[in-house]
Each structure stands twice: as C-alpha cells, then as structure tokens.
Amino acid sequence: MTSSIMGYQRKDGRKGIRNTIVVAYLVECAHFVATEIAQEFRDQDVQVIGFPGCFPNEYAQVMMERLCTHPNVAGALLVSLGCESFNKPRLHNAVEASGRPVNTLVIQMNKGTAKSIAAGRAWVKDALDQVADVPRAPMAMSELVVGTICGGSDGTSGISGNPAAGKAFDLLVEQGAACIFEETGELIGCEEVMAARAETPELGDELRAAVAKAAHYYDTLGYGSFAAGNATGGLSTIEEKSLGAYVKSGASPISGLIKPGDVPPRGGLYLMDVVPDGEVRFGFPNISDNAEIVEMIASGAHLTLFVTGRGSVVGSAISPVIKICANPDTWNAMSDDMDVNAGAIIEGQATLDQVGREIYDTVVNVATGQPTKSEALGHREFILTYKSFDPIGPACLPAA
Structure with missing residues (x-):
C-alpha cells in the first residue's frame, strides 16, 4: 500500500493533516472571549480549546502544551483573564520554541471584553495569512x-x-x-x-x-x-x-x-x-x-x-x-x-x-x-x- 498523503511540514520536524489555528482559553473566565474571537472565522480552520480551572494542574499544563504544538496545529492564540494560576509564559514559550506563531492576549490588560475580542480577531486574521504558506511534504x-x-x-x-x-x-x-x-x-x-x-x-x-x-x-x-x-x-x-x-x-x-x-x-x-x-x-x-x-x-x-x-x-x-x-x-x-x-x-x-x-x-x-x-x-x-x-x-x- 502506498500513501498519497501530503502533510503540513512543521518546523519541529513533524507533519500534520490539518492546518489549524487554535484559540486557547486559560481559565473559564476567558472562554467567552475566546469563543467570540473564533466565531468570526467559523468557516475557516480556527478552533477553540482550553482549560477551565483556576487552580494550577501539571496534567492540564502538559496537555495544553502538547495540544498547542500538535502536528495539526499551525499556530495558537492564548487567551488569559490575567489573574488565573495557569502558567501562560511556559505555554507561550513552548509554542514559540516549536516554530509556530503564538500570541498571549490578557483581557485585564487589554481593556476588557470588546477590545480583547477585536485584538484577538486581528491576530487570528494575520496568523491565517501567515500559515497559508506552510510547506507541504509527502507523509508516510x-x-x-x-x-x-x-x-x-x-x-x-x-x-x-x-x-x-x-x-x-x-x-x-x-x-x-x-x-x-x-x-x-x-x-x-x-x-x-x-x-x-x-x-x-x-x-x-x-x-x-x-x-x-x-x-x-x-x-x-x-x-x-x-x-x-x-x-x-x-x-x-x-x-x-x-x-x-x-x-x-x-x-x-x-x-x-x-x-x-x-x-x-x-x-x-x-x-x-x-x-x-x-x-x-x-x-x-x-x-x-x-x-x-x-x-x-x-x-x-x-x-x-x-x-x-x-x-x-x-x-x-x-x-x-x-x-x-x-x-x-x-x-x-x-x-x-x-x-x-x-x-x-x-x-x-x-x-x-x-x-x-x-x-x-x-x-x-x-x-x-x-x-x-x-x-x-x-x-x-x-x-x-x-x-x-x-x-x-x-x-x-x-x-x-
């Protein structure tokens, strides 16, 4: 059996079968803003993921790092309320180290809901243009x-x-x-x-x-x-x-x-x-x-x-x-x-x-x-x- 799969070649060496931008909320308080950002791109491959808890949990931290650097993921917008305990710098750095575009949006530092949604949508729009040029490669x-x-x-x-x-x-x-x-x-x-x-x-x-x-x-x-x-x-x-x-x-x-x-x-x-x-x-x-x-x-x-x-x-x-x-x-x-x-x-x-x-x-x-x-x-x-x-x-x- 031969494979005809052409994967998306990631800078970390792995290949994906989708080219998804994830909008990841880091506490339930940021879920609404993340959803509103992604809703603007309903017909494109922009998907919401997240962890609702406020208390830190190593399992959730590792899961979010693995998910935001998954081979099918092309980039990540991290949406934080600002006062939750999730280690957002660690997640941001993990995504950045994988060669994917990443941005952390903190609602409390971005003047609230409406301005955060607008800023998030602007970043996602730019990210979609950027990842459209991800090279393809044969995938066994x-x-x-x-x-x-x-x-x-x-x-x-x-x-x-x-x-x-x-x-x-x-x-x-x-x-x-x-x-x-x-x-x-x-x-x-x-x-x-x-x-x-x-x-x-x-x-x-x-x-x-x-x-x-x-x-x-x-x-x-x-x-x-x-x-x-x-x-x-x-x-x-x-x-x-x-x-x-x-x-x-x-x-x-x-x-x-x-x-x-x-x-x-x-x-x-x-x-x-x-x-x-x-x-x-x-x-x-x-x-x-x-x-x-x-x-x-x-x-x-x-x-x-x-x-x-x-x-x-x-x-x-x-x-x-x-x-x-x-x-x-x-x-x-x-x-x-x-x-x-x-x-x-x-x-x-x-x-x-x-x-x-x-x-x-x-x-x-x-x-x-x-x-x-x-x-x-x-x-x-x-x-x-x-x-x-x-x-x-x-x-x-x-x-x-």
Whole structure:
C-alpha cells in the first residue's frame, strides 16, 4: 500500500493533516472571549480549546502544551483573564520554541471584553495569512498516529464496528502507523488476554496493573463505566462491554502502555491509560468520550476512529473524528453523522475484512484532506479537566 498523503511540514520536524489555528482559553473566565474571537472565522480552520480551572494542574499544563504544538496545529492564540494560576509564559514559550506563531492576549490588560475580542480577531486574521504558506511534504503511513474509541455502545458494537476498527488497526500497524486504544475501565476482564499480546512480560505486568487501577477507581466511585443506554442497547455487564471494547484493538502485538500526553516513540499498537493515578479525589471526574479523544490528540493522534452503536454526533477540535456505525438501524436513522456503515456486517452485506479495509481507506482519504461528517457539520467538542498522572516506567515502552 502506498500513501498519497501530503502533510503540513512543521518546523519541529513533524507533519500534520490539518492546518489549524487554535484559540486557547486559560481559565473559564476567558472562554467567552475566546469563543467570540473564533466565531468570526467559523468557516475557516480556527478552533477553540482550553482549560477551565483556576487552580494550577501539571496534567492540564502538559496537555495544553502538547495540544498547542500538535502536528495539526499551525499556530495558537492564548487567551488569559490575567489573574488565573495557569502558567501562560511556559505555554507561550513552548509554542514559540516549536516554530509556530503564538500570541498571549490578557483581557485585564487589554481593556476588557470588546477590545480583547477585536485584538484577538486581528491576530487570528494575520496568523491565517501567515500559515497559508506552510510547506507541504509527502507523509508516510509510518508518520501517522491514529486513536480509537467507542461510545454509545450497544449489543452490535462488539460484533461489527469494534472488530472492524480492529481490522483497520491491524492494516495501519502493518504499514508502520502508531495506533492508540484506550479506556482501561472498559477493559476489565480482558487484562490477561492483553498481557499475552504484550511485547515483553514486563509490559504485560504493566497492562494488568493499569486495568486493576481502573477497577479500583470505579469501585471507589461506586459505579463502573456502564451507562443505562448500554443496557437498553442490549449489553448486560461491564465484562460483556469490555469484550466488545477490547476487539477494536485488533490482533497486533501491544508495543507499549502510555498516558495522556505521551507520544508513541514508533509505530505499533499502544494502550493509553486514562485513569488518574493515586486515590480517587473530588474534582477528578468519571471518564468521558470527548475527554479521551482530547487525551489521544495530546499524544499525537492525527485522527480518531469512533465506533458507536446507539449513535453519537460529536467530533473534536484539532483532529478529525471518523464515525463508524455498528448498528444498521442507527445508520438508517443517523447516516448524516456517520462515515462508515459497519452495520452492513450484521445485515450480511459486507465482511469484517471488507469494512476494515473501508475504514483504512477512509483514514487515508481524511488524511489527504477529505472532511469527516463531524468536520463538515462543524462539530469541535473539547473537554479538559483536572487529573494527575505519574510518569510511565521503562517497562511501559520496551522497544522505545
């Protein structure tokens, strides 16, 4: 398989498949101003991201640094109220060091809302003109990072959409891409199966420990990652849901375990541990699909495969989301929001291999510039909250 992808060549050496300007608020008090700035450029690739908290959090700081220097990002406008605790000079310097245009707009120093919006729009307009000349360069499949997630799962997810995504992952890994699957809280019961696929026994132990941590996290919360909609859709237990979620990882060996913001060092298959380290604390929320997409983007994902049975309409800021619909009834009801009809497997109109190939081809098409359904509709969801993670150990990346 040959790649026809022409990436945007960044000065830090990486390549992107989009050329996005992000308007990043650094506290919730600056969210409105950031949104009003970006609204002026609704039909252009200008997207709002941000961290709402006022108290500093190293996880959020690192996430914002990774996101504002993501390969798909061409430049960043940082919008600050002025008195929040976010370390804006550190973020500004990180973006500047990557060779991207960056500006920090402080509302309290810019005479308030209206003048800040006007100044922000003027900067974004100039930045768009500047990044229009970013050079393009051939991009190999081995330079691509792809995430996968499932949400709104039902009884069809594990027999059509998720295994088809797994087939696509196997094709991508074969071509040298880095593929990330996640949500250890939805892999409870699959830890031994995953450990058997690990490249080393030590990595296998790390995979087991990550799932055990997730089980403790949800036990402390008093509920698991199992929603009423899952039960209505035909799932009965977290173990049953886990089996369906697991198969989207495909059959390739597992090359490593990463945490949000860790960039895979090479091609291969990686599990992302999204459950916070340490004891469960107030303010560290239950896991959500949109937050997990953001975390995979922070780890370099150029795009994300999103498998759904019940139906989901979300996209994401920065990186495109490809919707894979597992349920033929949902496809018939919501095809305007879906990119791939994996329900055709259930109806006997296609095989797992055929839909897996279709997903792979869709990845290539989107990477070459074709918008996904969520992109075309204007979906740019984004969530970033408080969390805390310990650094990964050497056993987590045995072949780094």
